[in-house]
Amino acid sequence: MFVDSHAHIDGPEFDADRDEIIERAHDAGVSAILNVGTGDPHTGVFERAIELGRKYTSVYTAIGTHPHDARFYNDAAEQKTKSLLKSGERVVAWGEIGLDFHYDNSPRDVQMEVFKRQLHAALECDVPVIIHTREAERETIEILKSDYDGASRRGVFHCFSGSKELALRALDLEFMISFSGIVTFKKAEELREIAKEVPLDRLLVETDCPFLAPVPYRGKRNEPAYVVEVARCIAELRGVETEEIARITTANFKRFLQIPS
Ligand SMILES: [Zn+2]
Numbered sequence: 001m002f003v004d005s006h007a008h009i010d011g012p013e014f015d016a017d018r019d020e021i022i023e024r025a026h027d028a029g030v031s032a033i034l035n036v037g038t039g040d041p042h043t044g045v046f047e048r049a050i051e052l053g054r055k056y057t058s059v060y061t062a063i064g065t066h067p068h069d070a071r072f073y074n075d076a077a078e079q080k081t082k083s084l085l086k087s088g089e090r091v092v093a094w095g096e097i098g099l100d101f102h103y104d105n106s107p108r109d110v111q112m113e114v115f116k117r118q119l120h121a122a123l124e125c126d127v128p129v130i131i132h133t134r135e136a137e138r139e140t141i142e143i144l145k146s147d148y149d150g151a152s153r154r155g156v157f158h159c160f161s162g163s164k165e166l167a168l169r170a171l172d173l174e175f176m177i178s179f180s181g182i183v184t185f186k187k188a189e190e191l192r193e194i195a196k197e198v199p200l201d202r203l204l205v206e207t208d209c210p211f212l213a214p215v216p217y218r219g220k221r222n223e224p225a226y227v228v229e230v231a232r233c234i235a236e237l238r239g240v241e242t243e244e245i246a247r248i249t250t251a252n253f254k255r256f257l258q259i260p261s
């Protein structure tokens with residue numbers, strides 16, 4: 001059984017065939033999907049994600065304000081996120097949050113401030129965080145060190161595509177590391193080196209669909225069933241069976257998100 005630990009399946013890309021892609025995921029052995037609701041928190045995007053989780057029992061939900069949308073975050077967004085997390089609707093993580101200095105869709109100082117605020121709020125709510133970081137490794141680590149310390153500290157670097165240095169820092173912070181289809185891309189030699197060495201109990205796999213479809217689907221719309229290709233790639237790198245990576249990443253997912261077996 002596989003788990004797609006990070007997907008975006010509540011958006012318009014899947015409106016036409018959402019039932020089928022979830023069915024295809026089940027057929028491929030994907031037993032659970034963590035759907036991550038993103039966007040301007042005031043526009044109903046979190047509610048839309050939760051609604052999806054209500055409809056499909058294999059779908060869990062995460063909500064949080066993405067660094068792209070940091071400029072929309074305020075007290076009302078924070079209150080809304082907190083109360084939805086407590087709604088009992090299988091909302092299991094706060095994210096994705098972090099820093100994206102590649103696109104700079106929100107000003108960097110705002111991104112950093114909002115990242116800190118959401119880390120504090122997640123600690124208060126006792127839920128794990130999902131970290132998105134791009135071209136901001138140093139700042140991300142500094143903020144995690146200074147603003148994310150408490151008994152309930154738990155997190156994952158999702159769609160990991162950073163340096164070996166970042167991976168080591170993440171592991172030092174006791175974070176999980178999740179690999180996406182990028183690991184299958186031809187030029188991702190350095191990333192494959194990292195995927196080979198991450199301790200097995202810290203490893204997760206994801207699609208981050210609809211983007212970043214793994215080889216051999218590269219360039220097409222991505223979907224949760226393709227997480228099998230990510231697991232297959234990592235299994236090959238490590239010289240183990242794909243089933244072994246499936247078993248371990250599924251167990252890690254349940255432990256990390258405190259989902260009963
Ligand atoms: Zn992301």
Ligand SMILES: [Zn+2]
Pocket residue numbers: 006007008036096208
């Ligand atoms: Zn994402």
